[in-house]
Amino acid sequence: MKKEEDQERLPFALDEDRHQLNLSTNRLLYVRWLEGFGMKRYFFHIAGPRGMFMDDNGRHFLDLKGANAYAARVASELAQDPKYVGSSVCIVDEWGKELHRVSIGSGWSKS
Secondary structure, eight states, X not given: OHHHHHHHHHHHHHHHHXXXXXXXXXXXXXXXXXXXXXXXXXXXXXXXXXXEEOOSSOEEESSHHHHHHHHHHHHHHHTTSGGGTTOEEEEEOTTSOEEEEEESSSSOEEO
16 A cells, blocks of 8 residues: 555656756756856855855846845845844855945945
8 A cells, every 4th residue: 555655656756856957957047048148146145243144046136236236225124133233244256255245234335
């Protein structure tokens, strides 16, 4: 009886794996397409007294100006939570170089 249940579930599991593979492939193709138009990926890490929260996904922008605007918006939203005040949103490029830092809660930024 148990073997029959496993056999019934197997095609569903394979379909789900195939779906995940298609999502991963489509995401990779989309990223390559964006990069072909000069879009650069920036990562927005949150640095604070308790350590660093790493952004593993990042976002694509044409230039650092767009990334700065996004970081300012993230900092503004995080400033609503007192535990983030005094932390910073760090803009990092694909190579891991920090390009800019926006302070959360103080209204200023530094490069």
